[in-house]
Amino acid sequence: MNTAEVANLRIEAQECKGDKxxxxxxxxxxxxxxxxxxxxxxxxxxxxxxxTLEGSWCAYQLSNGGFFMTPPAPLRIEIPAAGVDLHLCTEAAGVVCSLYAYERLAELSGGARFVVLRERLMAYARQRPDRTAILECLCQRDGQ
Structure with missing residues (x-):
């Protein structure tokens, strides 16, 4: 499989229910x-x-080896300093929150493991129909 074929592979998210x-x-x-x-x-x-973040969070595994968690309800993401005020569905909100956490974990641990998890989740985020909103949350955080 060449690089172009790998880049075109659709990354699938599978919810892990219960003990999974x-x-x-x-x-x-x-x-x-x-x-x-x-x-x-x-x-x-x-x-x-x-x-209100109480309730059951869901875990998702990605076909590329990534992972993220989703809140029990859609979230209103607010980054006042950047003028961001977006309503995101549970999956998009979970992607954003998980990406933030992976970045923080990479900073704290200095390990490549969380960088890899972030890259895998970013690849999935870029394929989502709501990718513009997800990326806006991330770019605004970085001051871009």
Whole structure:
């Protein structure tokens, strides 16, 4: 398979229900899975201060080896300094929150593992129909 064929492969997201979600968390994050889950949720609260984030979060595994979690309801992402005020569906909001968390984890750990997870999730984000809104949240954060 050449590079162009790989670039054109559709990345699929599969929801991990019930115990599969917990196993997916553990396979991605190891023994620190609950702390990593809490960080993704903290990113959601930072980006959506008015949101009630209680309830069941869903885990998704990507066909390219990526992973993300979604909140129980759509989120209003607010980045006042950048003029961002967007309503995102649960999957898009989860992608944004997970990307923020991976970046933070990469900074804290200095490890390439979270950089790879971020790259895989970004590849999926770029294929989504709501990619413009997702990328706006990320670009505004970076000051671009």
């Amino acid at each position: 979600g917990l196993r997916a968390l553990q396979s991605v994050f190891g023994g620190a899975s609950l702390e990593r889950r809490a960080l993704i949720m903290a990113c959601a609260k930072l980006l959506s201060p008015s949101a």
